[in-house]
């Protein structure tokens with residue numbers, strides 16, 4: 362299966378388990394692999410025959426901005442719900458990172474894979 366990929370997309374969200382995390386939005390990073398048949402766009406050279414990654418990025422930013430989840434898992438799930446509702450996807454893998462939150466780690470992240478249906 363072909364892929365449309367977004368790497369290192371920065372989104373802003375109010376997220377976290379602890380009170381000190383729930384006073385302001387913080388930056389998160391999204392890495393996304395979409396499973397989609399790219400043959401039509403290869404043939405037509407027309408963006409309407411593929412998944413427009415700019416529209417995907419905007420959807421992800423809006424979901425993050427307008428939510429107040431406690432867990433990365435819940436936000437990632439809402440992002441995948443929105444993507445499958447808006448775009449014709451066969452599958453998707455989304456990694457959601459919360460950098461600089463643990464003192465001795467560069468990054469923490471969760472990854473969720475979902476198939477259509």
Ligand SMILES: Nc1nc2c(c(=O)[nH]1)N=C([C@H](O)[C@@H](O)CO)CN2
Nearest residue numbers: 376377378379382431432433434462
């Ligand atoms: N699996 C997860 N573990 C934790 C999360 C999370 O979203 N998923 N969140 C936290 C806190 O909010 C963290 O950001 C600060 O310690 C802890 N563990």
